[in-house]
Amino acid sequence: MKHIYISLLLFLAFLFSSCAPATPAIQPTQANPPTLVNTLTGPAPTQVFNSMNMLEIPAPSLSNNLIGEPTERTIYIYLPPSYNTSDKYYPVVYYLPGYTDSTMIGVRLPGDLDSLIESEKVKEMIIVVAGGNNRLGGGFYVNSPVTGNWEDFIVKDVVEYIDSHFRTLPQAESRGISGHSMGGFGSLNIAMRHPDVFGAVYSLSPGLFDENGLEESLFAREVTIKSFIGYENNLAALPLEEAAGRMLSSPDRFGLAYGYAFAPNPDRHPPYFDYPYSEVDGQLVRDEVVWKKWESGFGGIADEAVQYKDNLLKLKGIVVDYGTADENRWIPKGCVYYGEQLSAAGIPVKLESYNGNHGGQIGTRIRDYMLPFFSTLLTFE
Incomplete structure (x- = not known):
C-alpha cells in the first residue's frame, strides 16, 4: 500500500x-x-x-x-x-x-x-x-x-x-x-x-x-435507444478481444455505467450487460425481464x-x-x-x-x- x-x-x-x-x-x-x-x-x-x-x-x-x-x-x-x-x-x-x-x-x-x-x-x-x-x-x-x-x-x-x-x-x-x-x-x-x-x-x-420513472428518463427515449443499439451492433461485429477493448466508447457513458451496475452479464459478448431493447424489422422490441432489471436500479x-x-x-x-x-x-x-x-x-x-x-x-x-x-x-x- x-x-x-x-x-x-x-x-x-x-x-x-x-x-x-x-x-x-x-x-x-x-x-x-x-x-x-x-x-x-x-x-x-x-x-x-x-x-x-x-x-x-x-x-x-x-x-x-x-x-x-x-x-x-x-x-x-x-x-x-x-x-x-x-x-x-x-x-x-x-x-x-x-x-x-x-x-x-x-x-x-x-x-x-x-x-x-x-x-x-x-x-x-x-x-x-x-x-x-x-x-x-x-x-x-x-x-x-x-x-x-x-x-x-x-x-x-x-x-x-x-x-x-x-x-x-x-x-x-x-x-x-x-x-x-x-x-x-x-x-x-x-x-x-x-x-x-x-x-x-x-x-x-x-x-x-x-x-414510471424509467419511462420518463433519458433511457426510454427513442434516440437514446437507437444510438445504443447501433453501438451494440458495432461491438457484436468485432472479435471478442477487440470488442472488449472498445466497449467503453459508447457516447452514452451514463447509460453504459447504469447498465453495468444494474444489469451486468459478464458471460455475454461485450458490452457485458443486458439491454432491454432490440430492433426487429425496423421496430423497437422491449424485453420485459431485462426492463425490470433496469427499472429496479433506481426503482x-x-x-x-x-x-x-x-x-x-x-x-x-x-x-x-x-x-x-x-x-x-x-x-x-x-x-x-x-x-x-x-x-x-x-x-x-x-x-x-x-x-x-x-x-x-x-x-x-x-x-x-x-x-x-x-x-x-x-x-x-
Missing part, C-alpha cells in the same frame, strides 16, 4: 477537474477547494495530521473487475480541530459524491466544518469523502461482476481502513452516511442493506424512480420497503432532501414516491424539499441541514 504526497496546487486542480456526463442525467456541481492537504506516512494513532488529508487506500473489493479499474482508490478525510490535541474518539460521516464527481460539492474543507464547529452548530466529527467515480464516471455504489464491488468498497474497504487508522467510534450508532445524486442513491441503498454499519442516512437529490422501492423493512427500522433516521425544480424531473417524483412507500410500510422517513435544482444549493443543504442532522443523531461516546 502506498501513500503519496500531492501538492496543494495539484489538489486544487483535481477538485475542479470534474466534468459533466455525456447525457444530462445527473450532473455534479463543482466544489470549493480545501485549504490544506496532508498525506499519511503511517497508521500510528499518535501521528499529527492536518485538518484535511488525502489518502490512497487499498480497494480489494474492486479486484477482478472487467474494465481495468485500479484496486487503489483516493479518499479524503477531514479531522476536527481537537483531533491532534486530545485522545478523544469521534463519530464519522461518510459522504458519497455523485456521478463523475469526487468531492463534497459546495463545501469548503476544512474551513466550513471548522466554522460550524467553532460556532457550535455541529459537534466535532470526522468526515470521509469516498467517491465511486470509475472509468465510466460512476459505479453507483453497488456490487457488479463487471465494474467491481463498489458497495463492498464503501462498507468494508473504506470503513475498516478508517477505523484501523484513526480514532473513531467503531459502531453503527456513531456512523452516518450521506451523498448527492448517484451518491444519494448509494447512501440510501447502503444504509438499507447495512444498518449494522451505518446508523443514519441523509440523502441529497438521490437518483430514485417512482413507478423497486415498493418491494424494498417490504424486503428490508426490519433493516430500515433499525436506522436512527432517514432523510431524503431534494429540490423541487430538479432538472431531472423524475427525481422529485421518485423522492416523494420513496417517502410514500416507506411511510406505508410503517418506516419513519422525513422528506426535506426546497425550491432549487439538482446541484445548485447542495453546499447549503450540507452545512445547514445534513451536518446538523448527524450532529444531533449520532452517538458521540
Whole structure:
C-alpha cells in the first residue's frame, strides 16, 4: 500500500477537474477547494495530521473487475480541530459524491466544518469523502461482476481502513452516511442493506424512480435507444478481444455505467450487460425481464420497503432532501414516491424539499441541514 504526497496546487486542480456526463442525467456541481492537504506516512494513532488529508487506500473489493479499474482508490478525510490535541474518539460521516464527481460539492474543507464547529452548530466529527467515480464516471455504489464491488468498497474497504487508522467510534450508532445524486442513491441503498454499519442516512437529490420513472428518463427515449443499439451492433461485429477493448466508447457513458451496475452479464459478448431493447424489422422490441432489471436500479422501492423493512427500522433516521425544480424531473417524483412507500410500510422517513435544482444549493443543504442532522443523531461516546 502506498501513500503519496500531492501538492496543494495539484489538489486544487483535481477538485475542479470534474466534468459533466455525456447525457444530462445527473450532473455534479463543482466544489470549493480545501485549504490544506496532508498525506499519511503511517497508521500510528499518535501521528499529527492536518485538518484535511488525502489518502490512497487499498480497494480489494474492486479486484477482478472487467474494465481495468485500479484496486487503489483516493479518499479524503477531514479531522476536527481537537483531533491532534486530545485522545478523544469521534463519530464519522461518510459522504458519497455523485456521478463523475469526487468531492463534497459546495463545501469548503476544512474551513466550513471548522466554522460550524467553532460556532457550535455541529459537534466535532470526522468526515470521509469516498467517491465511486470509475472509468465510466460512476459505479453507483453497488456490487457488479463487471465494474467491481463498489458497495463492498464503501462498507468494508473504506470503513475498516478508517477505523484501523484513526480514532473513531467503531459502531453503527456513531456512523452516518450521506451523498448527492448517484451518491444519494448509494447512501440510501447502503444504509438499507447495512444498518449494522451505518446508523443514519441523509440523502441529497438521490437518483430514485417512482413507478414510471424509467419511462420518463433519458433511457426510454427513442434516440437514446437507437444510438445504443447501433453501438451494440458495432461491438457484436468485432472479435471478442477487440470488442472488449472498445466497449467503453459508447457516447452514452451514463447509460453504459447504469447498465453495468444494474444489469451486468459478464458471460455475454461485450458490452457485458443486458439491454432491454432490440430492433426487429425496423421496430423497437422491449424485453420485459431485462426492463425490470433496469427499472429496479433506481426503482423497486415498493418491494424494498417490504424486503428490508426490519433493516430500515433499525436506522436512527432517514432523510431524503431534494429540490423541487430538479432538472431531472423524475427525481422529485421518485423522492416523494420513496417517502410514500416507506411511510406505508410503517418506516419513519422525513422528506426535506426546497425550491432549487439538482446541484445548485447542495453546499447549503450540507452545512445547514445534513451536518446538523448527524450532529444531533449520532452517538458521540
